[in-house]
Amino acid sequence: MMKLFIGITFSLIMLLFTGCRTDYDISEVAPQDFLDSESHADHDHAPGEACTHEEVLLDEHVEDPHAGHDHAPGEPCNNEESIGEHVEDSHAGHNHAAGTRNHGTQWFFNQPWAAPFIWGKLFRDGAIFLTLGIVIFIITGRRRRK
Amino acid sequence: MSEKPPIQVSNLSKHFARKRSIGSIQAVSNISFDVNQGEIVGFIGHNGAGKTTxxxxxxxxxxxxEGKVSLWGxxxxxxEVRKRIGYIPExxxxxxxxxPMEYLTMxxxxxxxxxxxxxxMNLLARVGLTKWETTGIRQFSKGMRQRLSLAIALQSTPDLLILDEPTGGLDPIARKEFREIILEENKRGASIFLSxxxxxDVETICSKAIILSGGKLITEGSMKELLGELHLYRIVSISRKTGQEVEEILPEPDLQTRIDSLRKDNVSIIKIELALKSLEDVFMAATGGDHK
Amino acid sequence: MKAVFIFALMTLRMLFRRRTLWGILLVILLALGAISSVPNFDVSNQGRFILDFGLFGIEIGALLLALGLAANLYPRDRETRTLMPLIAVPLSRWQYLLGRFFGAALVQAAALLVTCLGLMLILLFHGLSIPNDLLPATLLIIVEGWFLLSTVFFFSFFTSPPLNWPLTTMLFVLSQMSVAEFVNVLPSAPGLMRAVRMILPHADVFHIKDPIAHGFEIEPVYFLIAIFYGLCYSIFMLSLALAVFRGRDLK
Structure with missing residues (x-):
């Protein structure tokens, strides 16, 4: 019985360890498309190139709505809305709508609520902790009765 | 098949690790005893003898x-075992x-x-807490808390009452009432283990006593056995020279030697009689009269 | 389980009769009131500010409540010897632990819901709308509070209350860190730091104040998963606490 307990506990901890090491931290394990959607903080458009990304800055972080985002003079930047109380220069078209993603906001989106790809792993971690808890409860109870 | 004894203790030892030093403190050392159905057993010993442990x-x-403890086997x-126990802690x-009422209800x-x-309500009246049923326990004296703990212990009409220094904080009248309740419970069929x-108190109500000293079991037996085990004699003598009368109480083994020495010293022996003993005499004789 | 339920009610009654609960609740409500009276914000930003700091305040309130309600429960029971008659006869150790935990958890949840209500009233007072996710976010903070409560119980079985406060607070802070941040605390031993982080909880799971303040919709399934994770971790911590408690001699 004790061997079984040690085996189960060891396996669960190893599983947790693997999970933690390889696939929990969002900044380490996010898929490319997740990273792409917020990797534009420093990108440059070539002159004449249209900006087609959905890029809107979270307004309290916006010092300069053009940060890292150089358009050729007079070039429109599509699909960008501004709600910018802070955005004085409206030529960029950064109309910030609540609930949309902006430049320089990795910190904001590297949180579990925004990263559905880790939800399954979160569920798995929960299940592992639950199993560990039950195993500890049963084994310590048996030891006490002895 | 008859039920096993309410308490069976065999070769029980308990030691505690010392704080900040090597080794351990031996609180109880290899004790064995039984408490049988319907007995009132006194568990006596000086402070630190290992009773509470x-x-x-x-x-x-x-x-x-080390060792083993079993309750009804x-x-x-x-x-199921715990349901049958009433306990008053020290x-x-x-x-x-x-x-008290909230406590009893919960x-x-x-x-x-x-x-x-x-x-x-009746239970609280039985232990002497009438009119205190709904008063906050913070207003209770030590003795009243003892009474409440007796009420809680009796609440389930237990088959075994384990009482650890239950009369410690009580006045003589309350102690008498307490003893009466214990005897009533025993009459009902409960076994009592009274430390x-x-x-x-032990001498008055117990049918059996276990004497502990320094964590070791010194002696055990029925009250009759213990009080009869060690015969004490009273010798009254008068000196022929001075006319001074002397009274001595001696254990049986020392009696003959003393008689011989008195005769040698020209002392007249007026009376030799069996002296009445108390549990205290037995306890002092058994433990050597000091804290080990 | 009936004994656990009755003992939880007993704990609940006892905690409601102590001043600690009301003191902490008052502090949280006063802090929320103070947040709402910070001037120089336009309407939109003020709403975000109130929500962001208000939810943060409730989260800190959950920590304070966990510590204030539970850090002294077991040590006090031992010190006043109220533990002996309970553990010796009517309750087993797991029933004692669960009863105390459920009682404190109910009180904590009620107090946090009151603070959520306070936050809603503040938003309404300023003519702001109440986000749909505010209540679910509070539920998530309640689950985080239960996790903290189980941590407090765990520490209370082998430390004194003055040590319990810094230890639980430290765990609260460490559990907010990502793996990368945690490894950076001691970069010379990344393997060790990852191994330690493995056991620590991921409390960032409970953080949704930022998206709520900025008007992001959160998928309902996330709430379910986060609550499941929080409850499972709380059960794990409670079982560790019980393992320590079961091994202890009640001298």
């Missing part, structure tokens, strides 16, 4: 270092934001007892 091992509050941790205390629910409020260093 043994009781806590019996109740499963402490894990024995089962483990102290068994729910210096009991309760959350003082509650009243304990009854926790233990799945079938009593109603009037039963608990105390008030030897007169």
């Amino acid at each position: 043994s009781i806590k091992c019996i109740l499963g509050l402490l894990k024995p270092s 089962g483990q102290p941790a068994d729910a 210096n009991p205390d309760y959350d003082d934001s509650f009243s 304990f009854a629910s926790m233990r799945d007892l079938s009593g109603v409020e009037s039963d608990w 105390s260093h008030i030897l007169s």
Whole structure:
């Protein structure tokens, strides 16, 4: 019985360890498309190139709505809305709508609520902790009765 | 098949690790005894003799270092076993934001007892807490807390009462009432295990006593055996020279030697009689009269 | 389980009669009131500010409540010897632990719901709308509070209350860190730091104040998963606490 307990506990901890090491931290394990959607903080458009990304800055972080985002003079930047109380220069078209993603906001989106790809792993971690808890409860109870 | 004894203790030892030093403190050392159905057993010893440690091992509050404890053949941790026990801890205390009635009601629910409020009122009256039913425990004296703990212990009409220094904080009248309740419970069929260093209480109500000293079991037996085991004699003598009368109490083995020496010293022996003994005499003789 | 339920009610009554609960609740409500009276914000930003700091305040309130309610429960029971008659006869150790935990958890949840209500009233007072996710976010903070409560119980079985406060607070802070941040605390031993982080909880799971303040919709399934994770971790911590408690001699 004790061997079984040690085996189960060891396996669960190893599983947790693997999970933690390889696939929990969002900044380490996010898929490319997740990273792409917020990797534009420093990108440059070539002159004449249209900006087609959905890029809107979270307004309290916006010092300069053009940060890292150089358009050729007079070039429109599509699909960008501004709600910018802070955005004085409206030529960029950064109309910030609540609930949309902006430049320089990795910190904001590297949180579990925004990263559905880790939800399954979160569920798995929960299940592992639950199993560990039950195993500890049963084994310590048996030891006490002895 | 007859049921196993309410308490069976075999080769029980308990030691505690010393804080900040190597080694351990031996609180109880290799003790064995039984408490049989219907007995009132006194568990006596000086302070630090190991009485409370043994009781806590019996109740499963402490894990024995060695040996075994069984209650009706089962483990102290068994729910069915615990249902049959009433316990008064040494210096009991309760959350003082509650009243005795609240306590009894909650304990009854926790233990799945079938009593109603009037039963608990009667119980509180029995232990002398009439008119205090709904008063906050914070206003209670030590003696009243003892009475409440007796009420809680009796609530489930237990088959075994384990009482750890139950009369410690009580006045003589309350102690008498307490003894009467214990005797009533025993009459009902409950076995009683009473730890105390008030030897007169033990002598009055117990049918058997176990004497502990320095964590070791010194002697045990029925009260008759213990009081009759060591015959004491009173010798009254008068000196022929001075006319001075002297009274001495001696154990039987020393009697003949003393008679010879008195005769040698030209002392007349007026009277030799069997002296009445108390449990205190037995306790002092058994433990050597000092704290080991 | 009936004994656990009755003992939880007993704990609940006892905690409601102590001043600690009301003191902490008052402090949280006063802090929320103070947040709402910070001047120089336009309407939109003020709403975000109130929500962001208000939810943060409730989260800190959960920590304070966990510590204030539970850090002293077991040590006090031992010190006043109220533990002995309970553990010796009507309750087993797991029933004692669960009863105390459920009682404190109910009180904590009620107090946090009151603070959520306070936050809603503040938003309404300023003519702001109440986000749909505010209540679910509070539920998530309640689950985080239960996790903290189980941590407090765990520490209370082998430390004194003055040590319990810094230890639980430290765990609260460490559990907010990502794996990368945690490894940076001691970069010379990344393997060890990852191994330690493995056991620590991921409390960032409970953080949704930022998206709520900025008007992001959160998928309902996330709430379910986060609550499941929080409850499972709380059960794990409670079982560790019980393992320590079961091994202890009640001298």
